Amino acid sequence: xxxxxxDLKCYRIMLNMITLWSLGGPEIVLIVLxxxxxxxxxxxxxxxxxxxxxxxxxxxxxxxVDDEINTTLSDNDKK
Numbered sequence: 091x092x093x094x095x096x097d098l099k100c101y102r103i104m105l106n107m108i109t110l111w112s113l114g115g116p117e118i119v120l121i122v123l124x125x126x127x128x129x130x131x132x133x134x135x136x137x138x139x140x141x142x143x144x145x146x147x148x149x150x151x152x153x154x155v156d157d158e159i160n161t162t163l164s165d166n167d168k169k
Contacts, residue, residue, distance in 0.1 A: 113121075129137060 126134065
């Protein structure tokens with residue numbers, strides 16, 4: 091049986107997604123502790139604030155693109 095490279099790539103992506111979402115409580119606590127040790131308690135709120143701003147900018151950009159697409163589609167319907 092022949093398996094193309096695309097199938098293997100999809101399989102790896104699927105496997106990564108499964109392992110990403112199979113984190114339990116102890117693993118999440120360990121990850122949080124490691125992040126706390128690396129960045130320290132004073133740096134984490136600053137990092138989270140930056141992450142929040144980045145997410146809000148991303149959502150704003152997505153909304154602008156969606157509005158532009160809808161405007162273009164409505165303009166094409168009028169013609």
